[in-house]
Amino acid sequence: MDRRSSWRRRLHLLERIALAMAVVLGGVWATARGLAWASERRSIAAFHEAARASVVAPRTGAGPPTVEVDQSLWDRGRIRAYARALTRPAPPPLALLRIPRLGLEVPVLDGTDEWTLDRAVGHIEGTSRPDQAGNVGIAGHRDSFFRVLKDITEGDVIELALPGEVRRFRVQQLSIVKPNEAHVLAPTRSARLTLVTCYPFYFVGSAPRRFIVQATPE
Structure with a gap:
């Protein structure tokens, strides 16, 4: 009986370790996906902002435009x-x-x-x-x-x-x-x-x- 109890305790311990590792790895994966998504959104937003700025001001406008219109x-x-x-x-x-x-x-x-x-x-x-x-x-x-x-x-x-x-x-x-x-x-x-x-x-x-x-x- 003691041998069976010891085996069960070891099995439960291994299950908890495996579960903890799965949680950690899942968190790492989710964080990586989130960072990649945020980076992509920032790059697209930066393009849109730069492109929008290029149509805002002609050469004679107030302030220097991102792209000067000749x-x-x-x-x-x-x-x-x-x-x-x-x-x-x-x-x-x-x-x-x-x-x-x-x-x-x-x-x-x-x-x-x-x-x-x-x-x-x-x-x-x-x-x-x-x-x-x-x-x-x-x-x-x-x-x-x-x-x-x-x-x-x-x-x-x-x-x-x-x-x-x-x-x-x-x-x-x-x-x-x-x-x-x-x-x-x-x-x-x-x-x-x-x-x-x-x-x-x-x-x-x-x-x-x-x-x-x-x-x-x-």
Whole structure:
């Protein structure tokens, strides 16, 4: 009987030790998961905050903006429209579009309505989103942010900065199409970036053509 009691006590002790170890390991796992989640949320929040700041102030605004908006090539009416757009808070951008050689860095907002294109450049509805594979379509005004596209050349690098990732593309083709030639925005299996703006760049009135930049991953 004493031998059985001793064995039971040892068994209960081993069970308590195993349970304690499980609790400790579970706590360590939960803490690690919590820290990883918090770190991810902080990185995404930091991207959104930096991207939001980049659309807040033009070159002539009060205080230094995170990304300076160069309006030297802009139409005067578009500069006024941009200033009006600043009075309304912007949603978090989907990405930041950069063309290093041309000195362009601009947030990509969702949609292509007038306010969005006055404030930044816009993701074209129906095309892949900046963080997805396929054909990502982005539109901008020819007399504001996308006026620099007049100087783009094949081989130029274009970047899409996302939270925790930068997608790099290289320009493969430049073309001029009619407004109804939507094939340039057709879905693709492989990754592609398509920039769209009106053309000619300095046309007075409603421009009759579209200037298309197509780029593929490096």
